[in-house]
Amino acid sequence: MTLLNPYFGEFGGMYVPQILMPALLELEKNFVDAQKDINFHKTFFNLLKNYAGRPTPLTLCNNLTQNTKTRIYLKREDLLHGGAHKTNQVLGQAILAIRMNKKQIIAETGAGQHGVATAMVCALLNLKCRIYMGIKDIKRQHPNVFRMKLMGAEVISVKNGSGTLKDACNEALRDWSNNYENSHYMIGTAAGPHPYPTIVREFQKMIGEETKKQILEQENKLPDSIIACVGGGSNAIGIFSEFIHDKKVNLIGVEPGGYGIKTGKHGSPLQYGRTGIFFGMKSQLMQNEEGQIQESWSISAGLDFPSVGPEHAWLKSINRAQYVSITDAEALDAFKILCKKEGIIPALESSHALAYALKLMNMSPEKEQIFVVNLSGRGDKDIFIVDDILKKMEKKHESISKSF
Amino acid sequence: MNRYQKVFEQLSKIKEGCFVPFVVLGDPSLEQSVKIIEVLIKNGADALEIGIPFSDPLADGPTIQKANLRALSQKNNFFQYFKVLKNLREKNTKLPIGILIYANLIYNQGIDNFYLQCRNSGVDSVLIADVPIEESKIFYQTANKYKINSIYICPPNADDDFLNKISLYAQGYIYVLSRSGVTGTENNNILISKNFIKKIKKYNSLPLLQGFGISDVIQIKEAMLSGLSGVICGSAIINIIEKYLTKEDIMLIKIKNFIKSLKISTKLV
Numbered sequence: 001m002t003l004l005n006p007y008f009g010e011f012g013g014m015y016v017p018q019i020l021m022p023a024l025l026e027l028e029k030n031f032v033d034a035q036k037d038i039n040f041h042k043t044f045f046n047l048l049k050n051y052a053g054r055p056t057p058l059t060l061c062n063n064l065t066q067n068t069k070t071r072i073y074l075k076r077e078d079l080l081h082g083g084a085h086k087t088n089q090v091l092g093q094a095i096l097a098i099r100m101n102k103k104q105i106i107a108e109t110g111a112g113q114h115g116v117a118t119a120m121v122c123a124l125l126n127l128k129c130r131i132y133m134g135i136k137d138i139k140r141q142h143p144n145v146f147r148m149k150l151m152g153a154e155v156i157s158v159k160n161g162s163g164t165l166k167d168a169c170n171e172a173l174r175d176w177s178n179n180y181e182n183s184h185y186m187i188g189t190a191a192g193p194h195p196y197p198t199i200v201r202e203f204q205k206m207i208g209e210e211t212k213k214q215i216l217e218q219e220n221k222l223p224d225s226i227i228a229c230v231g232g233g234s235n236a237i238g239i240f241s242e243f244i245h246d247k248k249v250n251l252i253g254v255e256p257g258g259y260g261i262k263t264g265k266h267g268s269p270l271q272y273g274r275t276g277i278f279f280g281m282k283s284q285l286m287q288n289e290e291g292q293i294q295e296s297w298s299i300s301a302g303l304d305f306p307s308v309g310p311e312h313a314w315l316k317s318i319n320r321a322q323y324v325s326i327t328d329a330e331a332l333d334a335f336k337i338l339c340k341k342e343g344i345i346p347a348l349e350s351s352h353a354l355a356y357a358l359k360l361m362n363m364s365p366e367k368e369q370i371f372v373v374n375l376s377g378r379g380d381k382d383i384f385i386v387d388d389i390l391k392k393m394e395k396k397h398e399s400i401s402k403s404f
Numbered sequence: 405m406n407r408y409q410k411v412f413e414q415l416s417k418i419k420e421g422c423f424v425p426f427v428v429l430g431d432p433s434l435e436q437s438v439k440i441i442e443v444l445i446k447n448g449a450d451a452l453e454i455g456i457p458f459s460d461p462l463a464d465g466p467t468i469q470k471a472n473l474r475a476l477s478q479k480n481n482f483f484q485y486f487k488v489l490k491n492l493r494e495k496n497t498k499l500p501i502g503i504l505i506y507a508n509l510i511y512n513q514g515i516d517n518f519y520l521q522c523r524n525s526g527v528d529s530v531l532i533a534d535v536p537i538e539e540s541k542i543f544y545q546t547a548n549k550y551k552i553n554s555i556y557i558c559p560p561n562a563d564d565d566f567l568n569k570i571s572l573y574a575q576g577y578i579y580v581l582s583r584s585g586v587t588g589t590e591n592n593n594i595l596i597s598k599n600f601i602k603k604i605k606k607y608n609s610l611p612l613l614q615g616f617g618i619s620d621v622i623q624i625k626e627a628m629l630s631g632l633s634g635v636i637c638g639s640a641i642i643n644i645i646e647k648y649l650t651k652e653d654i655m656l657i658k659i660k661n662f663i664k665s666l667k668i669s670t671k672l673v
Contacts, residue, residue, distance in 0.1 A: 014536065015535060016536060017462070017533060018536040018556070018558075019559045022559070161459070161473070170460055170462045174462060177585050178584055178586070276508045277534070285508070292458065292459040292476060
């Protein structure tokens with residue numbers, strides 16, 4: 001019997017091999033106990049404040065919105081130590097692991113931000129750490145691989161399947177099946193079997209709590225829309241959670257549209273997937289007619305996942321949140337604009353959320369509206385990818401010019 | 405009396421353990437897979453465990469994962485899988501046939517529809533690798549509706565609560581894990597203690613089959629002597645398939661010889 005409800009509506013659950021059930025129940029029990037323990041909260045908030053650098057600012061972007069009546073604020077998770085919101089929940093899970101007397105951490109990573117955050121706290125708290133990463137992601141996110149190794153993590157290259165986050169997740173779960181007695185599996189997003197979606201949301205909800213306080217201070221009212229990118233969905237659920245009951249605030253999740261939905265190369269299970277069971281949970285899923293899991297695609301390795309956290313599937317099913325998609329090209333444009341206009345290099349993940357905010361703004365420039373975009377991470381890790389793409393685009397452009 | 409009960413009863417009379425080979429349907433191709441299964445049946449399989457290929461078999465180790473991917477590369481579909489299973493049933497009326505599958509494949513085609521097709525194809529049991537007993541209610545109820553046995557896994561560290569629970573649900577046999585982790589033959593330390601087996605038997609009268617890491621005759625003899633009813637052997641067979649992928653004749657002979665030797669070792673006298 002679980003202590004908490006493992007489901008969000010029909011989504012969620014614990015779809016794992018039987019061998020893992022004791023590990024999940026042990027984790028849930030310790031999480032529930034920790035939630036009631038003042039010392040746990042003190043330790044957590046002390047680390048958030050003095051190690052990670054919370055609270056993060058809420059920045060108004062005046063240059064982006066010139067000649068419109070839109071006000072866009074960025075919730076600056078990019079300024080957190082480690083460069084992304086991932087640090088929040090990793091600190092929570094690490095002290096939970098210590099509470100469970102687990103000395104080793106298993107993790108998976110896509111873009112490497114969760115891997116970096118995990119390596120960071122493992123170094124800080126003296127935990128042994130091994131991180132599974134798809135071979136394709138290792139190539140496209142080399143700076144983060146280097147960071148992880150610098151901080152003492154063992155990075156294990158996953159060659160199975162598509163060699164991306166999905167396969168790294170499977171491999172990490174396999175490792176955990178074998179080693180749960182002395183290892184904690186630090187899932188990087190609000191997905192996977194119960195209790196992870198709940199744990200990750202609770203350890204990310206300060207993003208929303210701070211945002212609410214800050215926007216009320218600066219605007220004296222709540223925003224019209226909160227916009228966040230959705231891969232697994234942790235930064236989005238972190239900022240949404242505080243506003244779920246404020247029905248007038250639109251909650252907008254932005255999935256990666258990749259090369260365009262029609263090409264099939266995307267990562268938008270909420271809009272274009274079907275309900276299914278994968279990675280320990282029932283949620284929306286990219287799958288073929290036979291129920292085999294399909295490979296997702298995004299320019300951003302951090303969004304390249306064929307499923308999504310179950311709470312998002314539920315929020316969509318009850319029409320509380322709206323989910324849209326932004327293509328690679330649109331995200332890239334937003335990336336460049338933010339660099340140029342505001343002097344902030346956003347992660348390619350967050351660029352999807354910003355791109356949708358700009359799209360909404362440009363559709364109704366006369367409308368008075370306030371948007372908060374969750375800038376979930378900084379883009380230093382992505383500059384080489386962007387550089388490559390821009391160079392390729394320039395070459396293509398030159399060859400077209402020559403042919404005329 | 406269902407097919408499992410009959411087989412276990414017969415084997416018990418002649419003091420033999422139940423030998424259950426596991427292969428993935430469609431590995432390396434559907435045609436070859438049928439030939440392999442025929443070799444298994446002719447050379448000592450007392451029951452069959454057939455894996456339905458899935459893209460993300462996270463309960464399985466690299467050997468079975470590769471078998472799944474090889475099978476999937478053939479682009480077969482469920483219609484074909486059920487057709488093969490039905491043919492198998494028609495040719496082997498007494499042999500218990502179980503399938504091992506991942507939840508999404510069942511969910512995707514509709515739970516009711518899936519179990520209906522199992523019944524129509526003569527499948528005796530279904531084991532869902534990523535559905536623990538705690539999540540199994542809807543699958544279990546539908547399986548019962550179509551008289552399909554639900555197979556459950558008993559981990560090596562199961563406590564009294566779990567043993568009590570599994571005794572209420574388990575049908576056919578109980579799949580006792582040799583160890584934690586995923587399938588594969590890398591780890592040879594697979595002896596289940598006699599005390600643990602006694603403890604499971606206190607709660608349950610169903611036959612116990614040991615799985616995970618079974619790859620040689622000594623292990624099987626030990627399993628038989630410790631009070632288990634039989635063994636399930638998968639990765640070791642699939643290793644042979646993988647090794648002789650392009651040499652079908654040799655592959656079938658190697659499997660035949662391997663299966664014969666394992667089956668003989670289930671004999672207690």
